[in-house]
Amino acid sequence: MPRNETATTIELAKYVDGWAPDPVETTDVIAQERITQLARTLDFDETRFVDGIVPILGHWTAFQDWPATSELGLDGHPAKGDFYPPIPDRRRMFAGSTVKTYEPLRVDLPTVRRSSVESVTPKRGGTGEMLFVVVRHEFEQAGQLCRTEQQQIVYRSDTDGPTRTFERATTQVDPSPDSLWRTTCSASPPTLFRYSALTANAHRIHYDAPYATEVEGYPGLVVHGPLLATLMADLAGKAWGDSRVGEFTFRLKRPLFAQDLFVVEGVSAEDGQSASLSVKSAVATAATATVVRR
Numbered sequence: 001m002p003r004n005e006t007a008t009t010i011e012l013a014k015y016v017d018g019w020a021p022d023p024v025e026t027t028d029v030i031a032q033e034r035i036t037q038l039a040r041t042l043d044f045d046e047t048r049f050v051d052g053i054v055p056i057l058g059h060w061t062a063f064q065d066w067p068a069t070s071e072l073g074l075d076g077h078p079a080k081g082d083f084y085p086p087i088p089d090r091r092r093m094f095a096g097s098t099v100k101t102y103e104p105l106r107v108d109l110p111t112v113r114r115s116s117v118e119s120v121t122p123k124r125g126g127t128g129e130m131l132f133v134v135v136r137h138e139f140e141q142a143g144q145l146c147r148t149e150q151q152q153i154v155y156r157s158d159t160d161g162p163t164r165t166f167e168r169a170t171t172q173v174d175p176s177p178d179s180l181w182r183t184t185c186s187a188s189p190p191t192l193f194r195y196s197a198l199t200a201n202a203h204r205i206h207y208d209a210p211y212a213t214e215v216e217g218y219p220g221l222v223v224h225g226p227l228l229a230t231l232m233a234d235l236a237g238k239a240w241g242d243s244r245v246g247e248f249t250f251r252l253k254r255p256l257f258a259q260d261l262f263v264v265e266g267v268s269a270e271d272g273q274s275a276s277l278s279v280k281s282a283v284a285t286a287a288t289a290t291v292v293r294r
Helices: 032-041 187-198 209-215 224-240
Strands: 024-029 090-101 110-125 128-141 144-157 181-185 247-253 262-268 274-281 285-293
Touching: 032 187, 090 224, 181 224, 187 224, 209 262, 224 247, 224 262, 224 285
Parallel strands: none
Antiparallel strands: 024 110, 090 144, 090 247, 110 128, 128 144, 181 262, 247 285, 262 274, 274 285
């Protein structure tokens, strides 16, 4: 008989029983300089980003966590943090996010971010036990709520690399015939390094090839999930204008690796008020997203 997959039968649940970290409030400025650097890192047209509006995922360039290097774990992530669950041999993966804009978020203005853990859910999947943590962020400027984000983070508790094997995407896939928004891409190691630096992401799978392949078991440097999300969001921003992107939800399904070939594409709904986006390679769909117009 299949095991009951309730939290009480999942080993990871005992480590987070009663874990309820306090909310955290921080203040920062989402600098125009960082938005420009993001555009240059991903080869976007930087002239689009001169209207003072922070694009739907542009706040990822601010509110950065920079602990001392001695406080990083083996994988490069901080060993301790406000919302890191207390599980042994912790491995962290970004699963997806929902970002909503209520009022334009503007560059170079003091921005308050209020963060809290919204839910903690132990689960068992085909590759073992996982812990899903949803962290909610609220961004305010001048006392007005401008944007929210609900991040879904998956944690594993193991010291081994991936339990799946991954195929490299070495041939270019053609865009779908019905996609109106499309661009072909490949992320180089310098792109991954620069994106890591820009977003203060010290995870070694993105820039340390020996670690990624020999310790984590990947076939190469891993493309950041948020980088793939930013590529999808940019298609909508170009089509509608960044100030008109009201809600963006993405899910990460499968990793891509440095120099893999892939296409980022989008299909708009008939009414033009929403669209579906994806990142696809000749191997599989790496990420999907939906976007809604303000």
